Amino acid sequence: MNDRLLQAPHIEEPAGHTRVQAIVDPTAFAPQEAICADCDCLVPAGALVYRELHPKRTAQTGMSSKKARRQGFASRVFANLGTPGKRTKALCNADKPVKFLGVAIDGVSDPRAAHANPDVSGRFTVAMSGTVTVMTTDECLKNCNVGQYVSIMDRTASPHMVHKVPKDFKIRVLDKGRSKIGLEEFAHRFYTLLFLQARANGDTNLTDEVISNWRRVLYDRKYAEEHNVDGYLIGAPQPLPGSYLWGSDIANVLTDSGTKTPSYSHAPVPPYDSDLWNKRTLEKYIGALNSAQNKLGSRVGIQDETLQADLAYRIAVGVGSIPQPSECKVGEKLSEAKDKIPADVVNGLIAYMNTDQTRTIGTLLEKGTGYARIKLLPMHDVLSH
Numbered sequence: 001m002n003d004r005l006l007q008a009p010h011i012e013e014p015a016g017h018t019r020v021q022a023i024v025d026p027t028a029f030a031p032q033e034a035i036c037a038d039c040d041c042l043v044p045a046g047a048l049v050y051r052e053l054h055p056k057r058t059a060q061t062g063m064s065s066k067k068a069r070r071q072g073f074a075s076r077v078f079a080n081l082g083t084p085g086k087r088t089k090a091l092c093n094a095d096k097p098v099k100f101l102g103v104a105i106d107g108v109s110d111p112r113a114a115h116a117n118p119d120v121s122g123r124f125t126v127a128m129s130g131t132v133t134v135m136t137t138d139e140c141l142k143n144c145n146v147g148q149y150v151s152i153m154d155r156t157a158s159p160h161m162v163h164k165v166p167k168d169f170k171i172r173v174l175d176k177g178r179s180k181i182g183l184e185e186f187a188h189r190f191y192t193l194l195f196l197q198a199r200a201n202g203d204t205n206l207t208d209e210v211i212s213n214w215r216r217v218l219y220d221r222k223y224a225e226e227h228n229v230d231g232y233l234i235g236a237p238q239p240l241p242g243s244y245l246w247g248s249d250i251a252n253v254l255t256d257s258g259t260k261t262p263s264y265s266h267a268p269v270p271p272y273d274s275d276l277w278n279k280r281t282l283e284k285y286i287g288a289l290n291s292a293q294n295k296l297g298s299r300v301g302i303q304d305e306t307l308q309a310d311l312a313y314r315i316a317v318g319v320g321s322i323p324q325p326s327e328c329k330v331g332e333k334l335s336e337a338k339d340k341i342p343a344d345v346v347n348g349l350i351a352y353m354n355t356d357q358t359r360t361i362g363t364l365l366e367k368g369t370g371y372a373r374i375k376l377l378p379m380h381d382v383l384s385h
Helices: 003-007 062-071 111-116 183-200 208-212 214-219 221-226 245-255 279-294 309-317 332-339 343-354
Strands: 019-024 048-052 075-078 098-104 123-127 130-135 149-157 171-176 360-368 371-376
Touching: 019 048, 019 098, 098 130, 098 371, 183 208, 183 214, 183 245, 183 332, 208 214, 214 221, 245 309, 245 332, 245 343, 279 309
Parallel strands: 019 075
Antiparallel strands: 019 123, 048 075, 048 098, 098 123, 130 371, 149 171, 149 360, 360 371
16 A cells, blocks of 8 residues: 555644744633533644634733743634534634634644643644645545645534544635735736726827836826826825735726725825825824724734724725725726726626635645645735634
8 A cells, every 4th residue: 555645644744834832722712611622622733723813911920920931922722613512603703703823733632631721731833834734624625726725714624534533623624715916916917908908999198108107097196197197097095015905996996886085195105294194184094003903803904903004094084994995986087998898807806806815825735635735825914714
């Protein structure tokens, strides 16, 4: 028999990985009486583990802090997504969003000891990057081929039978993820397509040089007016490089959903000595940044209690909000160019923009019975679940 098949479920040491120490402690996610030690404190090797989206800070005083300092501080995490016993909700749900931390290397094999004394018996190592081996279910990766991106799905299932775990221990199903093409690059391709179509329909102002400056055509009013292409303006400050607002603006163009009066500013966030600032705008900008720290839950634009600066500036000038980052009207010529795209293409683009790419965790390198090898993406690309 092939030795490779015999060794397939074995969890190997990750290659080129970054590791962090974690403690399995479900008390941060559910009341003590609702916890099942056999399931909630179990972390098999190769399991995906999750931490709190907004970890609570505790005062570092007294004997407990000295003990913690001796043992090393660690994130409180869990791996079970099932509902054991009488519990009706998983540890991760709409009321308690969590953040993907990484993949367990060694795991916790004595869940009852970990439940009784998590600081001693519940510690294990988590790989946050590099190539890792993950445990899977029978439903995992049915539509995903080697080389494609892997995403965490909403549904859960029991691990494959090669993993001896309790029947109430469940994990997320993994499957084909959304392409991780950058939204700014996607915007470049999308708007170039619109401009080329508009030029083919008679707009001679859209020369090759103008189209190559597509960001300024869309967001810089002075440049657009000088080149007679102000009909393509998007009435909002330009997004920061790599910002998800590039995608929000595309969705706004595709759906014509913007209603707010345009506010033109080429800079995503102007310097504080800029004439674009006034006392009212500055107060709104700082207020938007501060208010995000009090928002709980998973939402686009907020990562670990931080609001993106370009979204905060849009809120300050009145053309965006956290639920709807792009609320401004767009130029008539831009809308006309969009209307010439076939309806099925527009619907496909809208579906692409609505797909949640924040659940994409890595690239599939190998898949087998009960396991898969994945190259994890950098953690800043993986938001919350």
